[in-house]
Amino acid sequence: MNTRFLATFCAVAEQGSLVGAARQLNLASASVGEQIRALEAELQTRLLARHGRGVVLTEAGHAVFAAARDLLGRVEALHLLARPGKLSGPLRVGAISTALISVVPPALRHMAERHPGIELRVVPGTSAQLLRMLERGEIDCALAPRPHFALPKRFRWSGLRDEPLVLVAPAALAGETVAGLLEAAPFIRMDRASWTGRIVDGFLRDHRLAPRELFELDAQEAIVILVAQGLGVALLPDWGIAAPAQGAIRKLPAGGPRYARSLGMISAGGVREGLVQAFATALRDGLAEPRAKVALGADDQAVAPRSPR
Template structure:
């Protein structure tokens, strides 16, 4: 039985339409339809039926889906076992924006030197979005912020580093206690729905600091630019913050480690585990060096 056809069938089941599966797999719609027909002919039963603009699984399709997924996973596992000595393969890695700047370049350089046969595809995103992509199998691992809830057992976690919370202010701001500086100037807030934003909100709540909010956005690099331009002050994790060229900022660390942001590698427990471990080691090595 062709495992490629089984993989296509599983993708159709996940995506809900032939067209969506084709886009995800990088195939023509006709190729996906042909593979499904070939699989149905081999099993002598219909697996999908059209429903509106998409497709639904038949009773037979539902019955074989679980076994099909297991076969695909085992096929991937065999491939990785065969390549274990020379560590070749493709790894789909998600990363938050600050990690793309601060950690990924050095880690990718290390990987290219130590394991040149590993192909890496990097996908940017938010921590929450990358976790969702991991759970749906769109990526294999992610360099992101640890969530404020328990991870599912299907995922592994490896801490890379803790990033302390810091207050940043324009360089011309008069030096005062942190609470007074935060309350006395317009505040540029990390999106409170983001995991980093929740950390900031907890600090403000615990210290009973009332701020005058000016902007709220999930874009820490943009916040640094706004602060450097003199627009306001902010609280951010220190991922290696640097002001724009020609500008300066005042940065005051928050000494309490309970407000530090934990950044690490999420990984799916499966056939790509060895490659994920190699990637996590490269990130850990280069992050520690920096």
């Protein structure tokens, strides 16, 4: 049996379409279809069924998919054993958007310098999306905030850094405190259903703050741009927030360590654990390097809890 055909089948199963798998594998769609048909002919069963514009696994397809992933992992482990001391092979890393523009670039530089044999692919997504990808075996590790619930036992959490909650405001907006600015300006809210949004909600609830909401979205970089354009203020974890090309901002600490977002890596072990740990080392080495910071103004203060009313 051709393991390359099994790898193609797994890509189709994960992508939900031949076109998506072809794009991922850098193959022609016709070639992907030929490999799937050859595999089905060899196994004498249908593995995929059409569903809308994509495909879904048949009952036999689900069984073969699970076995194929296990087999491909064992084949990969054999390749690693044949090259002791030299890390190589594919590594799929999921990352939230703020990690992509902060901690990931230095880590990729270290990986390119130290482990040129590792074929590293970075997959963007929200925290919830990345966890689902990890559960389905579509990625090997994920850079995401620490979840507010217990992870499945097969997953391991490794903390990287704490990102303190800050109020981001237009530089020209007058105000002395976080509470005062939240009362004076419209509030641009991080999606309350997101893991980070829950931290923001907890801060507002604990401090009995009810700002006037203007927008709610799950895109922190876009929120910073809206703030810089003078549309309002926002509460965000400080992942290295800097002013965009157009506009100026300032940041005020909010709430202290209790409301910090813990950024880390979620992984599931397995045959690529050595590659995952190499990437974790690259991440920590990148974090140890100096990074650009936005200076806090002289009036930066932490908010004080309101008295009940």
